[in-house]
Structures are given as structure tokens and as C-alpha cells.
Amino acid sequence: MKVITADIGNTNIVIASFENDTKEMQERLETRSKWTLPSMTAALRKCLLKNRISADEIDGSILSSVVPELSSTLAQALEAITGKPVMIMNPTLSSGIGTGRYDEATLGSDRIVDMAAAAAFYKGPAAIWDLGTATTLSVIDRNHEFIGGMISAGVQLSLTALAEHTSQLPQLSPEATDSLLGTDTVANMISGSVASTGIMIDGTAGRLSRMPDLEGIKFIITGGLGQLVLPWINRDVIYDPDLQLKGMLTIYRKNCS
Numbered sequence: 001m002k003v004i005t006a007d008i009g010n011t012n013i014v015i016a017s018f019e020n021d022t023k024e025m026q027e028r029l030e031t032r033s034k035w036t037l038p039s040m041t042a043a044l045r046k047c048l049l050k051n052r053i054s055a056d057e058i059d060g061s062i063l064s065s066v067v068p069e070l071s072s073t074l075a076q077a078l079e080a081i082t083g084k085p086v087m088i089m090n091p092t093l094s095s096g097i098g099t100g101r102y103d104e105a106t107l108g109s110d111r112i113v114d115m116a117a118a119a120a121f122y123k124g125p126a127a128i129w130d131l132g133t134a135t136t137l138s139v140i141d142r143n144h145e146f147i148g149g150m151i152s153a154g155v156q157l158s159l160t161a162l163a164e165h166t167s168q169l170p171q172l173s174p175e176a177t178d179s180l181l182g183t184d185t186v187a188n189m190i191s192g193s194v195a196s197t198g199i200m201i202d203g204t205a206g207r208l209s210r211m212p213d214l215e216g217i218k219f220i221i222t223g224g225l226g227q228l229v230l231p232w233i234n235r236d237v238i239y240d241p242d243l244q245l246k247g248m249l250t251i252y253r254k255n256c257s
């Protein structure tokens with residue numbers, strides 16, 4: 001069975017294709033308000049062509065979006081290409097996660113997808129940090145109930161905010177660093193965003209591991225910026241850059257009958 005997964009984040013749209021459990025394509029498009037139905041459809045067709053996937057092989061698709069203004073454009077583009085209705089993430093779909101403690105209408109669907117993948121592939125209790133535009137933490141207990149989390153400014157977003165709101169700080173992209181204490185402005189900003197995010201995650205993980213209800217908790221890191229912070233986390237973590245894609249595939253299968 002061939003399934004397309006589409007994930008609209010605030011920085012990137014990730015389009016992937018799975019043949020059964022094997023990922024055979026992954027492409028990134030920029031998230032921008034200028035996408036129209038024709039330009040989106042053309043971009044999707046280009047992704048498929050580049051990966052030699054023909055539209056009539058596709059059995060179905062699933063869309064997860066945290067940018068509602070773009071959801072219907074991408075959904076319509078997927079439907080135009082596949083000729084089949086797209087499954088759109090919403091609170092009524094079965095995900096394997098109990099979200100009753102949170103206001104479900106406001107919970108980002110990328111976080112439900114992260115938790116669904118963690119439950120399916122690693123089992124709870126688990127804490128998932130997703131390092132994208134924002135850094136999110138979502139925690140599930142052993143019964144796969146979402147018990148709470150955190151939202152903080154992402155690594156790139158913090159750097160951008162520093163440059164935009166100060167006179168003397170430059171615009172930077174995050175990069176790997178092994179120095180805690182920088183001796184110039186750039187090194188200070190990089191350790192202040194990259195190292196400090198890893199240390200924040202490590203400290204939070206330490207506290208979570210001491211919570212009696214979360215005994216045996218697993219720590220999972222994903223998202224475009226996840227790899228950069230790994231060296232700053234001094235404990236066992238699972239790094240799974242495909243968590244979001246695997247979660248969407250899991251939810252598609254649970255709901256496609």
C-alpha cells in the first residue's frame with residue numbers, strides 16, 4: 001500500500017511517501033502564505049516526478065497541519081493528484097493517545113502525531129521534544145494519556161528574535177557547538193541557543209525521570225533542529241528524525257478502514 005504523508009509546520013512542509021513501511025520519498029517545501037492551489041499542485045507533482053512515483057499508484061494520503069490557512073490548499077492539491085479524499089488530522093480520528101486532559105481543539109496536530117508515534121514505536125511513558133519553529137515537549141504516561149507539556153521558542157526563532165530586537169546582535173543560523181562558554185558574540189549566541197536548549201531538555205528530563213508516575217520514561221528527540229542539541233543531553237535519548245512521518249502513517253492505518 002502506498003500512502004502520502006503531508007505535514008505543514010510553521011517553517012517547512014514535509015511531503016513523504018511510504019510503500020508499506022518503507023519510506024521512498026521525503027521532500028521539503030517552504031511554508032509560505034503565497035501558496036495557491038495551482039502552485040501547490042505543481043510543486044507536489046514535481047516531488048512525485050523527481051522520485052518516479054506515479055499518482056495512480058497512491059492508495060491514500062494524510063495531512064497534519066499547524067498552519068490552518070494552508071490546510072485546504074494542500075488538501076485540495078493532494079485530492080487533485082490522487083483522485084482520493086485526504087484524511088485530515090482532527091480530534092475525532094483515533095490516534096491511540098488520550099488527550100482528554102487538554103483542550104483538544106487547541107492542541108497542535110503535530111504534537112498528537114509525535115505522541116502517537118512514540119506510543120506505537122517506543123511505548124509510554126515517553127517525553128517527546130520536537131525542535132522545529134517552536135520547541136515542544138509532549139509527555140505521555142504508560143496508558144498513553146497526554147499528561148502535559150511545554151511550548152518554547154525554537155532554536156532558530158530565538159536567534160532571529162535576538163537579531164530583530166537588538167541593535168548589535170547579528171542574524172545567525174544555528175550550528176553545532178561543543179563550547180559552553182563563547183568568547184565572541186556569535187559563539188555566545190550559538191551556545192545561548194543550541195547548548196542551552198540541550199541543557200534545558202536534559203534538566204527537564206531529569207525532573208521527569210523522578211516523577212513516580214513516569215517510572216521508566218523514554219526520552220525522544222525529533223524535528224529539524226533536533227540533531228544539533230543531542231550532544232548537550234547527558235542521558236540516553238532516542239533520536240528519531242522520522243517520528244512525525246511514522247506517526248502520520250500509524251494514524252492513517254488506524255483510521256482508513
Ligand SMILES: Nc1ncnc2c1ncn2[C@@H]1O[C@H](COP(=O)(O)OP(=O)(O)O)[C@@H](O)[C@H]1O
Pocket residue numbers: 008009010011012013031131132133134156223224225
Ligand atoms: N534536514 C535539516 N537539516 C538541518 N536543518 C534543518 C533540516 N530541516 C529543517 N531544518 C531547520 O529546522 C528548522 C525548522 O524545523 P522543522 O522541523 O522543519 O520546523 P517546522 O515543523 O516548525 O516547520 C529550520 O530552522 C530549518 O532550517
Ligand SMILES: CC(C)(COP(=O)(O)O)[C@@H](O)C(=O)NCCC(=O)O
Pocket residue numbers: 009010011066106107108109110111131132133134135136151154
Ligand atoms: C506549538 C506549535 C506552534 C509547534 O509548531 P511547529 O514548531 O512544529 O511549527 C504547534 O504545535 C501549534 O500551533 N500548537 C497549538 C497550540 C498547542 O499545542 O497547545
Ligand SMILES: [K+]
Pocket residue numbers: 130131132133134135136223
Ligand atoms: K515543533
